[in-house]
Amino acid sequence: MRTNIPGYPRIGSQRELKKACENYWTGKISLERLELTARQLRKQNWQTLQEAGIDLIPSNDFSFYDQVLDMSLALGVIPTRFRELQQTLVTPGCLELYFAMARGYQKNGFDIIALEMTKWFDTNYHYLVPEFEEVQTYALQSRKCLNEFKEARSLGILTKPVLIGPVTYILSGKIKSATLTHNLLLERLLPVYIQLFTELYEAGAEWVQLDEPSLVTDLEPGTKALYNTAYTAINTALPQLKIMLTTYFGGLEDNTSLVTELPVQALHIDLVRAPEQLDTVLAALPETMQLSLGVVDGRNIWKNDFTHSIALLQQAIQAIGTERILLATSCSLLHSPYNLDDETTLHPEIKQWMAFAQQKVGEVVALKQILSGNTTLLQENREVMNSRQTSAGIHIPAVKARMKNITDDDLTRRQPFPARQSLQHALLQLPLFPTTTIGSFPQTVEIRQLRSNLKKGNISPEKYDADIRTAITEAIHWQEALGLDVLVHGEFERNDMVEYFGEQLQGFAFTQHGWVQSYGSRCVKPPIIYGDVQRPQPMTVAWSSYAQSLTTKPVKGMLTGPITILQWSFVRNDQPRMQTAFQLALAIRDEVKDLEDAGIGIIQVDEPALREGLPLRKAPRAAYLEQSVQAFKLAVSPVKDETQIHTHMCYAEFNDIIEHIAAMDADVITIETSRSQMELLEAFAHFRYPNETGPGVYDIHSPRVPGVAEMEKLLHKAAQLLPPRNIWVNPDCGLKTRKWPETEMALRNMVLAAAKVRKEFSVELQPG
Incomplete structure (x- = not known):
């Protein structure tokens, strides 16, 4: 059984990225200094996961501002109002354009309104809304994903690049032209996606994670058809590249058969938010598809109940065997704080019930060890769960x-x-x-x-x-x-x-x-x-x-x-x-x-x-x-x-x-x-x-x-x-x-x- 992390926090345990970005915006530090901070944070994250023993380590989960905006830059989804500014810049996908789209731009004779911002599904994370216009021509304009994959390889770490899947990306945006449809957008954007996948594969990528959380929502028949179109085209162009289709924040429900019939090599499901979906997914999963089980909560800070998670994992093992299972967090750990060990003022009783991102990675590894026979870890966890249930500090009559x-x-x-x-x-x-x-x-x-x-x-x-x-x-x-x-x-x-x-x-x-x-x-x-x-x-x-x-x-x-x-x-x-x-x-x-x-x-x-x-x-x-x-x-x-x-x-x-x-x-x-x-x-x-x-x-x-x-x-x-x-x-x-x-x-x-x-x-x- 292998382990998989869909994503990791990127701001730094001491908010290093926040401080560097704000200092760059105010001119206190150079672009080179900002990029150095970013490289240091990425290196720390990759090495943390590697040293913990994680098998599928994410890359491109880092972002200077927002991962959806990263995707827009990569695909060339740049609104008309930014085109004149873009033409004045040396590098089309540079950070000046990137931050202008995120924050607006009011200097050098320009006065440009930023992209709209809204919540990422049911989280408090805000993303920058893509704007789709008829006049846009889509082309690969930022190779951030490829560059970060190569950056990790130079450190001796083979990563799994993470991108927003094509259908969720399109659904997350706003169509600004009456002549555009989701089908037409997909037709125009797929070649850019495939070009990026090709370059990743040629650089040595074995797996690519495509996040498609829209699959846990109610979808119209026409939208469901987009998934067949997209993933069939990707598989036809690059059958040798392994795609991990990643869902989270809910259950597949009526989309289960749609997903399990797609030509992808692995499926990730969230068993924290929707444990009831395991039965139907196991019944529908084809023999060619691996299953990543998100049993460790990526959205909250409470310790995992190992007894509950082991029951889910054993159910999956009995149905499809150990070799096809990946053990994972429910979603990216972007939504969790970094490291509980940094906390020195929490009451010890309360602190023992918690796990932050680094501890959640440890829980993924611990569950694997328990399945291999480590009963000590399981017993220690049961004692913590019992102490929380019986604590007098929780209930006020x-x-x-x-x-x-x-x-x-x-x-x-x-x-x-x-x-x-x-x-x-x-x-x-x-x-x-x-x-x-x-x-x-x-x-x-x-x-x-x-x-x-x-x-x-x-x-x-x-x-x-x-x-x-x-x-x-x-x-x-x-x-x-x-x-x-x-x-x-x-x-x-x-x-x-x-x-x-x-x-x-x-x-x-x-x-x-x-x-x-x-x-x-x-x-x-x-x-x-x-x-x-x-x-x-x-x-x-x-x-x-x-x-x-x-x-x-x-x-x-x-x-x-x-x-x-x-x-x-x-x-x-x-x-x-x-x-x-x-x-x-x-x-x-x-x-x-x-x-x-x-x-x-x-x-x-x-x-x-x-x-x-x-x-x-x-x-x-x-x-x-x-x-x-x-x-x-x-x-x-x-x-x-x-x-x-x-x-x-x-x-x-x-x-x-x-x-x-x-x-x-x-x-x-x-x-x-x-x-x-x-x-x-x-x-x-x-x-x-x-x-x-x-x-x-x-x-x-x-x-x-x-x-x-x-x-x-x-x-x-x-x-x-x-x-x-x-x-x-x-x-x-x-x-x-x-x-x-x-x-x-x-x-x-x-x-x-x-x-x-x-x-x-x-x-x-x-x-x-």
Whole structure:
């Protein structure tokens, strides 16, 4: 039995890649220095896997920004707006073009909007959306995959190159021309794929891994036919190259026969998310096909239950024999932190239940050893599993009792939205097209250093509080001078929108180095929910109250919603996820009520991850959405009708969940629409979304500063789709990752754009 790893983290255990990229973007280091850091990280990863004894080691799982963007560069899928820039560059597939597509480009006479960004299936990883245009000519423009394969070979390591499979790649993009179809795109892209495969084979590659997670979703018959076309063509062109078709994040279900009839040499399946698929896959698997079994969880940080995994492996061995089985993680370890050994502050009892990427590789190897007769490893694992099941630190009787007492009345505002809207407009007296921001302001070096000094004990809590109050004071006065209508306190005290709350809730644990990539250089350190959740004391009231005391304008209270905290944490796997979500909702509910009692009249409870948790298959979606809406409403419903509840969502398609967004019954929802040029807003218009909406008018994930006319144009688009009296004006997300100069320019332009559009409309907001 051989071992297989579909992918490994790439940011570095100390976020070396993040720091190098950001230093390169700001001109602090050279391109050569950036590339040296990348080579060092790749070498470390390959050698780690080789020394662990992994047989199929991945390459090309490394990326400077995003693996889908890497694929776009390789295939020459470059939007027209970047072509003039491309022609000025010496190397067509160079990093300057690459980063321009990822982040936008605003220099040397160019002003180019970045590619759209959205979530990779049901993860918190964001990818850059390919754009397919009729005028594009596809050709191999980046040989990154080939170069990294050769780089590993020079170190004496034969790797398995990893690429996005052709059908999933096409399905992940947006077709920008009415004359293009998926079939036509596949016909044009396949020759480029095959050219790359040919060069890999000639360089000595034996295996190529093609990731096709779309196979765990509901597929139309025409889409299924694309798989036959693609893989038949690849096999015909290169029958000697071994293809490992890799699926993850769910089960094949009705796509099982489709996949097992494809001319590929190996199939990888995820037995963590969908263990029930093993029976049907084994029954359908042809004798010529090997099977990679993903039994070690690549998406969570809990130790593998060896007894459970061994049962699955033995079932497969009995059916097809040891020689055709590969033992693997469920998916790429991109979604896991690097190394648990780096953590020195975790409670020993909790730490013993965990495994990060390096430990998960060890678990793959350990399972192989157990199958070879190592009973000691199995017994040690059973003892750890038993200690977790019986731990007194996990269960809180008061939380369980409160959960049982939740009623329908706890999930409902007192009056419907129209009545609430009249009361809120009369109280707030906001203008047409009111302006606000999503919540956070730039986290400067000084602010981050302040938090670091507090943690290290270099400054007193009193000194820290005073400096944070100073930052809040400056932010409030600055917003007033700018002319914003609804202010925020800036969130200077917060390290992360989930971690900050988790640190103040029972049932959470935290790491020092448990970083995972969210997008580009943006890394997050998800909290770990290991036990029952409750709020011992108020978390944000003091900061929000202080900010409100500085101004007569309304200041929003800023909270993270229960589903987002759930999705962006490593969640306990010993109870249903939604049970944990409702515990979180009760904790947020207490905070919402305390904010209202403290005089905060607008409270924002962000749920950017609500759609992220949507099941990939249609059948279970209704139950998930219903429970998610209930969790949100449980969190926000104790307030009076005069209190305005906001929520925020970003980087998601809304068409198929718009009814449930409406059912959340937030008074105002702010959404990301700038990269799509308000396209996402059409779902709200078609549905006739009844409540107020703030479509983002500029992209905060890019350093590019949009002009007044550009934002004014977007607001006109919004006003064609929604009632003007229901439109708010805001950026598309929080400003934490931006720099102050660009933030000031962009928000000033935003306020000017809102003022110009406001004058153009004769309609005025009237109570009711």
